Amino acid sequence: MAALSTGALVVFALVAATLTLFVTEWLPPDITAIAVLVSLAVLEPYTGVPAREAIAGFASPAVVTIVAMYILSAGIEEAGVVDWLGARLAALTGGDERRLLAAIVGTTGVGAGFVNNTPIVAVFIPLVTGLSERYGISPSKFLLPLSFAAMLGGTLTLVGTATNLLASDISRDLLNEPFSMFTLTPVGIVILLVGVGYLLTVGRVLVPERIRPFADFTEEFDMDRHLAQLTVRESSPLVGLTVAEALDSDGVDAVVAADDGEVALADGEPTEPEPIDVDVLQIDRDGESFFATATDRPLEPGDVLTVRGSTQAVNQFGERYGLRQLPRESVTEELLAESGHSGVLAEAVVHGESRLRGRTLGDVDLRSRFDVTVLAIRRGDTVIREAFAGVELAAGDTLLLQTPVDEIAHLEEEGYLVLTEGPPELFDVIHGEGSAPPPRLSPRALLPLGILVAVIALAAVGVVPIYIAALGGVVAMVATGSIPASRAYDAVSWNVVFLLAGLLPLGAAMQATGGAAFVGGLLAEVAVVVPPLVLLALFYLLTAVLASLITPVATVVLMAPIAVATAQDVGVDGTPFLLVVTFAVATAFLTPVGYQTNLMVYGPGGYRFTDYARVGAPLQLLLCVVTTVAVAFVWPL
Incomplete structure (x- = not known):
């Protein structure tokens, strides 16, 4: 059996560190690979991998x-x-x-x-x-x-x-x-x-x-206790404000009084309320529905707000802003997806190369940037339905979204998400097709x-x-x-x-050091x-x-x-x-x-x-x- 050299011990230590980083994902795998490349070149007297050979993997x-x-x-x-x-x-x-x-x-x-x-x-x-x-x-x-x-x-x-x-x-x-x-x-x-x-x-x-089979999105993600409807009262401080004026990226944060700029509760007493983890998804008024993040219509008494939030958060939201909660009937996918506005429900996956991987939803702020609201995150057999802002997204996470039809293509093109399920019009937008015929193979496709x-x-x-x-x-x-x-x-x-090029010299070092x-x-x-x-x-x-x-x-x-x-x-x-x-x-x-x-x-x-x-x-x-x-x-x- 070949003797174990000092160089081999150094390489084994690098291998152990590399495997640890891969398993823990403390660094992205490609950055870990580049760290391996740099380490092998710096430790050339032990690894036998000169700098030029270390970067040869790129060619x-x-x-x-x-x-x-x-x-x-x-x-x-x-x-x-x-x-x-x-x-x-x-x-x-x-x-x-x-x-x-x-x-x-x-x-x-x-x-x-x-x-x-x-x-x-x-x-x-x-x-x-x-x-x-x-x-x-x-x-x-x-x-x-x-x-x-x-x-x-x-x-x-x-x-x-x-x-x-x-x-x-x-x-x-x-x-x-x-x-x-x-x-x-x-x-x-x-x-x-x-x-x-x-x-x-x-x-x-x-x-x-x-x-x-036949489970709609709200059933699939078990959203029954996290979707509710509330009516805007005459006395609500939200009356006259748009949803955008009343919300920030973390949910309802403050209602600004028109006369003095202070934050007001329903009883008029100025205070600084804690943010509530609630998202307004839809506004219903006189038989017409509006997509909450896209409309600039001021709220009126009698408007029905469909919101996402836990039972406790929704109750707190209603008490603070003078809203009356409707009887807890199921808010279904049909109610949200077939309301005549531009927002639809969709399911999308954070893929291995996604720009969202390793970032929190609070950092990305999809709602304010793209009018896209995250309703739930499924990670394996666990479903997260609240407190999204601090959740660090990982490859394989599946997001339930309320999204405008015209934004989903941008999210895919920019490498954020891969759309996996949704109404046909979403895929028509992504693939640049009309709503009617199935895809046909054009003669031009024979060229590639x-x-x-x-x-x-x-x-x-x-x-x-x-x-x-x-x-x-x-x-x-x-x-x-x-x-x-x-x-x-x-x-x-x-x-x-970068992962491939960075790891190739590790194999050479294993060979060179014995x-x-x-x-x-x-x-x-x-x-x-x-x-x-x-x-x-x-x-x-x-x-x-x-x-x-x-x-x-x-x-x-x-x-x-x-x-x-x-x-x-x-x-x-x-x-x-x-x-x-x-x-x-x-x-x-x-x-x-x-x-x-x-x-x-x-x-x-x-x-x-x-x-x-x-x-x-x-x-x-x-x-x-x-x-x-x-x-x-x-x-x-």
């Missing part, structure tokens, strides 16, 4: 290819291909649950092998929730299989997921042979077929029904499809490397008008790019009592569990050098071990935090954290056997 073929594939995927999305495909599935399945599930996982799985799976899942979530509502099926039955199918499809080709490209770079450095476009395909097809078969049979039974096919073909036959072919495809997309240049830059998830050889030697001792095939399976399980706890990118950077070193110590080819690690990081099903698409369906499906292990653990064990045997068959040990 690595994997990172360049990933940047290009983000843009190519955006070009396909801009052409409306995914929207058209979703509409076709809706028409062909006719509402049958089994056929619809088969269509969703089959289409998503194949598509994710060639196009970035994040936009595919983002488009399919509202499609699935809409079909679920139409046919009376819980969306929970479809959304988790949707995410799992996207992950399974990522194993089909080199460009299926970012970790495939990263593993190819590592294979080039350690084994002098990068992956070709279809190196992974023989085993990837087996994984996809077995995984889809599981999702359509055993998985279909295990996936829980967390959201009831042809460009993508050409990129894959050129890389597959070896005419040019994949990163050159992909960059050429980007040029063709922009030159032909398939995607504007500004949209191309916006399509790239730059935090993923750390990978040391760990490989320890694991090679297991081969004394178990055959190499079992050791291969153990690597799959260890990698899959680690990828479910931290990012798949970090896992492949750490585990790939160890896998190759272990194979060398055992005296077998390192390729099967590297490939098992590659497949394992692409199929981390055990938690919602292991993969971005898992987080995207977490809230809309109403899932609990343990639901992922409930459905994913049997699939993970099944694929452990299937992947290990398939890899050993294609690449004999």
Whole structure:
């Protein structure tokens, strides 16, 4: 076994610190990766990574290819291909649950092998929730299989997921042979077929029904005790004021007397009241409804205010401002969404790259900036319905919003949220469509499809490397008008790019200091009592569990050098071990935090954290056997 050097100890300490930061999220993962890069360069005498090599990851073929594939995927999305495909599935399945599930996982799985799976899942979530509502099926039955199918499809080709490209770079450095476009395909097809078969049979039974069919938003988020209606009395100090004059971003704060500028209670005594956590959503007057944040009409006696707030807050609100609470009847989605004004209810998810992630709602102030009011936040099986201002948003949080129709597109374009459910007119605004016909595939959509096919073909036959072919495809997309240049830059998830580039030198340091050889030697001792095939399976399980706890990118950077070193110590080819690690990081099903698409369906499906292990653990064990045997068959040990 290789001796443990001082440099290896330093690198292990950096690895431990990195894993801690990934798990605790004290820093965003991409910033953690940059901190790793800086640390490796500063500690060069111990890590063996000079400054120039530390930043070489930004020019690595994997990172360049990933940047290009983000843009190519955006070009396909801009052409409306995914929207058209979703509409076709809706028409062909006719509402049958089994056929619809088969269509969703089959289409998503194949598509994710060639196009970035994040936009595919983002488009399919509202499609699935809409079909679920139409046919009376819980969306929970479809959304988790949707995410799992996207992950399974990522194993089909080199460009299926970012970790495939990263593993190819590592294979080039350690084994002098990068992956070709279809190196992974023989085993990837087996994984996809077995995984889809599981999702359509055993998985279909295990996936829980967390959201009831036909449940409206107010039922789904259990808002019954947090929505109420009050009538404005003749004596109320709110009479003559607009909602904007009476409210600030934290709710009702003060009512300013017209004559002396002091704050007045209903009895006229000046004081400084504490803010009340209440939002006014809607004003009803003489059979007409007004969207509270958008109207400048002064309040009048007899106006009915629909508000969000706890029972205690609503009672305090009514007493302070001279309002009479109406009998506590249920305020339904129908009352809020079909009132004739511009405000509608919608559900949206904070995705992994959202500008809201790590910020509080008080800081963002969506109500005053966008006229968007947050009614509830669902985080796993917990629903937060009050005291939003101090809540720090996390990836996977699902927000129930009251929003103007014309603002939701801006929130998506600016990277705040991904809309997952709402009335059809919201999606018409986002996709720039009218309200009538289903999306159609225009002849112009064939151009970006042809460009993508050409990129894959050129890389597959070896005419040019994949990163050159992909960059050429980007040029063709922009030159032909398939995607504007500004949209191309916006399509790239730059935090993923920095994450990849920052972590790549960590693998080099593991190799240079002998750390990978040391760990490989320890694991090679297991081969004394178990055959190499079992050791291969153990690597799959260890990698899959680690990828479910931290990012798949970090896992492949750490585990790939160890896998190759272990194979060398055992005296077998390192390729099967590297490939098992590659497949394992692409199929981390055990938690919602292991993969971005898992987080995207977490809230809309109403899932609990343990639901992922409930459905994913049997699939993970099944694929452990299937992947290990398939890899050993294609690449004999």
